[in-house]
Amino acid sequence: MLNILIRKKDTLSGKDMKQTIKKFIYQWIEKQFMDGCSHYNSLSVRKSCRSKQQARKIFNLLNIPHANGKVFFNPFKALDFEFVKDIQPGEAVFIDRKNNLHTKQIVSADRFSPCIFEWVYLAAPDSMLDGVSVYKSRIRMGEALADQIIESGIQIDSVIPVPDTGRPMATGLADKLKVRYREGFVKNRYIGRTFIMPGQQVRKRSLQFKLHPIDLEFKNNSVLIVDDSIVRGNTSKKIVEIARNAGAKNVYFASASPQIVSPDPYGIDLPTTSELIAANSSIEEIRKFIGADGLFYNTIENIREAIQIGNNDINKFSDGCFTKKYPTPEITSEMLEELGNDRNRTRTSYLSEGTDEEGENYRNMSLV
Numbered sequence: 001m002l003n004i005l006i007r008k009k010d011t012l013s014g015k016d017m018k019q020t021i022k023k024f025i026y027q028w029i030e031k032q033f034m035d036g037c038s039h040y041n042s043l044s045v046r047k048s049c050r051s052k053q054q055a056r057k058i059f060n061l062l063n064i065p066h067a068n069g070k071v072f073f074n075p076f077k078a079l080d081f082e083f084v085k086d087i088q089p090g091e092a093v094f095i096d097r098k099n100n101l102h103t104k105q106i107v108s109a110d111r112f113s114p115c116i117f118e119w120v121y122l123a124a125p126d127s128m129l130d131g132v133s134v135y136k137s138r139i140r141m142g143e144a145l146a147d148q149i150i151e152s153g154i155q156i157d158s159v160i161p162v163p164d165t166g167r168p169m170a171t172g173l174a175d176k177l178k179v180r181y182r183e184g185f186v187k188n189r190y191i192g193r194t195f196i197m198p199g200q201q202v203r204k205r206s207l208q209f210k211l212h213p214i215d216l217e218f219k220n221n222s223v224l225i226v227d228d229s230i231v232r233g234n235t236s237k238k239i240v241e242i243a244r245n246a247g248a249k250n251v252y253f254a255s256a257s258p259q260i261v262s263p264d265p266y267g268i269d270l271p272t273t274s275e276l277i278a279a280n281s282s283i284e285e286i287r288k289f290i291g292a293d294g295l296f297y298n299t300i301e302n303i304r305e306a307i308q309i310g311n312n313d314i315n316k317f318s319d320g321c322f323t324k325k326y327p328t329p330e331i332t333s334e335m336l337e338e339l340g341n342d343r344n345r346t347r348t349s350y351l352s353e354g355t356d357e358e359g360e361n362y363r364n365m366s367l368v
Contacts, residue, residue, distance in 0.1 A: 086130055113327040116317040117268060119307050120257045121165050121228045132310030135168050140306035141256045141298060142172030142226065148296045149177060154252060155222060160184035162211070162227040162239060169256035170226035179224075184217040184243070210235075211242060219247035229257040230286065231270065233277035237290040244291070253292040257322070258300045259283075263336055264321045272340035 087093055090107030115122075118129055125135040149156075158180045161170035164187065174181035188210050217223075223243060230236050236253060243251045259278030263270045273279045277286055287295035300322050308314055320326035 111316065111327070112314065113316045113318045114314065115264075115266060115268075116303060116307065116319040117264065117321060120303065122268070125165075125168060130311055130314060132307055132314070137307045137310060138165070138168035138228075138256070139172035140309060141303060142169035142174075143176045144302035144306060145169075145173050145226075145254055145256060145296060145298055146176035149173070149224065149254070152294060152296070154224075154250075154294055156224045156250075156252060157221040158182040158184075158217065159224045159226060160217065160243075162225060162235075163187040165228040166226045166256070169228060173224075173226055173254065173256075182217045184214050184223065184225075184246075185211045185239075186214065187211055211239065213242050213246040215246045217246075218243050220249055221247075222250035222252070223248050224252045224254060225292075226254045226256060228255070229260060230255045230277065230290075231260055232275055233286060233289055236292075240291045250293045251291075252294040252296070253287075253290060254296040254298075256298050257303060258297055260321050262321050262324045263340065264318075265326070265331055265336065265339055266318060268321070270321060272343060273336070274340070 088105070089112050090105055092104050092106050094102045094104075096102065114130055119132065119134055119137045120141070123129055123134045125138065127134045156177075156179055159170050159174035159177065160182055161167045161184075163183075163185055171181055225239060225243060227236065227239070240251050240253060260270065260276055261279040262273060262276070270276070277289065281289065283295055283297065300319060303322075304317060304319075307317075316327065318327050320331065
């Protein structure tokens with residue numbers, strides 16, 4: 001994924017800035033295409049682009065050609081592009097200034113290890129990744145949780161999702177349990193993803209405004225709250241607190257993914273190991289920390305199966321954040337520690353930039 005940051009002090013005009021960025025992008029793409037793909041790309045761990053916003057920036061703002069409306073990654077379907085195919089492991093696709101398509105198999109596709117977190121959280125629910133519906137896979141993840149809930153013997157009145165990703169997971173779980181599904185939280189659309197925010201104080205402040213309860217769905221009820229995952233535990237703790245303050249009799253919490261115990265070096269800004277609550281705590285310790293009456297995690301086997309049902313050709317995943325086993329050999333504990341130290345130094349520098357206008361711009365950019 002290519003990220004570009006233009007500092008405010010840069011004085012290029014709008015037109016010149018577009019040309020500069022466009023030239024830089026073309027040079028970068030051409031270099032990647034001519035030099036070949038890395039080992040990481042040969043496994044097709046991460047898709048080329050993930051969001052509509054990225055498509056708009058590249059295709060509309062910069063007027064970069066898009067092969068007469070044809071694209072190779074499914075998330076752009078909602079923008080009225082014609083979907084052609086998923087890019088295969090080790091395959092490079094380049095569109096030149098005349099809208100001509102060039103494809104090349106740069107690295108042999110001996111293995112295929114897509115990122116499992118795309119289906120768990122990152123991808124839009126209406127996407128099809130490698131022939132697998134993101135929405136349906138999340139439904140199946142929720143269904144897989146049902147056995148644990150039944151075995152626990154708890155009695156619940158309703159299953160309530162944490163919006164937005166938790167909705168299909170909670171739907172599958174409620175259907176399997178034959179318990180009513182209810183919307184209990186209203187999400188503030190102006191608060192970004194708190195798990196990637198740069199500092200603890202910023203995250204905690206944002207959590208206070210991120211979700212608002214529908215009190216009638218909690219009052220005197222035993223509720224099972226379903227979220228896609230638990231990262232640091234701060235969001236989950238606040239959600240449980242909100243539910244109790246709204247009058248819930250019992251609050252149970254279910255994570256549709258397994259415990260996140262390690263960072264992901266392939267493009268997800270997950271915290272360092274020391275910050276991941278499941279890397280340093282047992283399930284019972286996490287339950288006490290978030291204040292829930294019961295806590296349930298899905299298993300990695302269930303998550304894999306929920307995706308593989310849609311495509312039996314996917315035999316392996318990049319799921320190191322759950323298993324500590326990574327598909328590329330360069331990922332070692334020493335490398336992860338070094339990356340974590342760099343991340344902490346960058347974050348410390350970021351948060352200590354003072355209150356000057358430029359520093360404030362950087363902070364604001366991270367929150368939108």
